[in-house]
Amino acid sequence: MAELREHALVLYRASATADATLKSLSAREARMTVVVLAREEAPRNGCCDTRAVLWNRICRDLAREDLSRAVDAIGGRKRVEFQVLGAPASDPTGAIAREAVRCGADEIILADPRGSGLGRMERRRLRRLSLDNLKSAGSPQATTPGGV
16 A cells, blocks of 8 residues: 655656646645755855856756746646755755755655756665655655656
């Protein structure tokens, strides 16, 4: 018997597959937090280095565009929160896992695993973080639409 999930954190990046996944997930009664990842570079301490600041702004703008598409894909469904998740470029999986714990999600779903913006090793690390290390601290389980 499948375990009942009450709150899912859904990592979204605009694609037809991700849109279809969101539509099918919206039929569930569970709460959802849909996040779009904005990888951010750490600004360097120095007098005039604006490259990281500009890059981070561009990444957040692109993430907001994806988030707008996610809102359109789900429609007016209640019990769904949408947000841009600023994550360090060096550790996006850690940021996703921490956000899932922070919002009380008991499941992490990659709406489109291959199009999620995470590499194969990062997806594997997210599953390992969620399933092994963080689970004992009450953290969520990572899944993809077809399972782990």
